Amino acid sequence: MTIGILKEIHDHRVVMLPEIVKTFVNMHVSVIVEQGAGEKAFAKDEEYKAVGATIATREEVYTQADILAKITPFTSEELRLLKPGQMIIAILNPLANKAYVEELMQRNVTAFGLDVVPRTTRAQAMDVLSSMATVAGYKAVLTAANTLSKFFPMFMTAAGTIKPSKVLILGAGVAGLQAIATSRKLGGVVEVFDVRAAVKEEVMSLGAKFVEVEGATDDSSAGGYAVEQTEAFKAKQAQAIHDSAVKSNVVICTAQIPGRPAPLLLKKETVEEMTPGSVIVDLASSTGGNCELTRDNETIVHKGVTIIGNSNFASELPTSASRMFGTNVLNFLKLIIDKEGKLNLNFEDDIVKGTCVTHGGQVMSERVKSFLHL
Known part of the structure; x- marks a missing residue:
């Protein structure tokens, strides 16, 4: 399993700081980081390499990663770069953009929207909106x-x-x-x-x-x-x-x-x-x-x-914000990555299903489905 960390275009944050990447590496997960992804949050490429990540170009991240992670929504242009079977995780704002959700369905993208994590006690540690x-x-x-x-x-x-x-x-x-x-x-x-x-x-x-x-x-x-x-x-x-x-x-x-x-x-x-x-x-x-x-x-x-x-x-406040965001992402991804570092999508889990906007050409989140009348 390889997680790809993409550089934000119009944001100073990064989806994961090196300290979070180190945890994933210890979980037997490979991490590939786009060059300069953390520079505006004052995290250098050398720091990512020191904890076991690979530094690569944006194209290489898209080519090699199984899960692509960022903070801001993937644009239509970015969605076109995805390979079959790749997953994305980000703030997707699905409740306000039905056309975007339909595009995710049409492209058969497995998309997890961190902004629709169920607001339950168990999911508090994954709630990026609160952070x-x-x-x-x-x-x-x-x-x-x-x-x-x-x-x-x-x-x-x-x-x-x-x-x-x-x-x-x-x-x-x-x-x-x-x-x-x-x-x-x-x-x-x-x-x-x-x-x-x-x-x-x-x-x-x-x-x-x-x-x-x-x-x-x-x-x-x-x-x-x-x-x-x-x-x-x-x-x-x-x-x-x-x-x-x-x-x-x-x-x-x-x-x-x-x-x-x-x-x-x-x-x-x-x-x-x-x-x-x-x-x-x-x-x-x-x-x-x-x-x-x-x-x-x-x-x-x-x-x-x-x-x-x-x-x-x-x-x-990119340093503190990135640290909090990365911790939320880590806590969520632990639900879908097993101890051997392999993907394990369990849609019987209410958090996994509730956070999954689309999978297999279908809307998975009941909240998104109900809100958009899909």
Whole structure:
């Protein structure tokens, strides 16, 4: 069994650092690494060779690997390079791209989507979305603090008392919870909105205030994900968010619904009532953004308020992000690689089947199948 590690084209991360490669080599698995794959994450080719990997060209990796691994989705051009029987593993975003899933089926590709790993207790160690959200939540707050026109913490000085910054966090998933923790460590006063009442205890345990809006749709069967809400609830939520946002110095937007456009939570009128010098960081920018004015991969200033659209903060902390991602991949691949280093696809395993987007020209993941009506 040979795993091929490909270099990311528009990302600083790498799917596995040398320390993870060493574990695979000890499992009797060969690893071939594209030249320079880890350089932006500060992992040299020599480090990969030192742990037993082979360094090769991109073409050689495609030719020799049984499993091709990367972080970002394989493009149509990359799929055309695959040999019959090769497997791919990456973030594939299948819930938002039915045409892509159909292409995988047509090409008879065995494709594992790390972003559809079931959210169960047993699968936590393989959950790349949670790992990358942790990085994003942390980096978003640091970016906001670096951009903000005032201090985060309270200061009592000879020149007077500086009040702490007020931070509003929209969404208390993994990114939101990390944003709360980081904001609190920096001395901010934090308020949090989330439609899932179940996260209230976690929010309060981190020292933030949970702002409740009555009438949310029950999400107990959604597997920890957010669900669509009624129009009546959205109206009450919008007013509550408006009231909190106009008093805040920083707003961190993290609310997303898998396979759907991000919910619009921060309207233009709200932004225009915020204090000039305030900062909005929108982690949902790639799916439309929680803020009406967000532009993906851009930073704009609207009437004195800086709005940062960035859904890929994990790429800006490539060493830690790559380490976490690689550990998730290792934990998953241990389910399909036996002790002799051979492939063992057991579709009776709920994690293996749930993560497999396509195999043998069919969609394997019941969640993907149901979501795309396939």
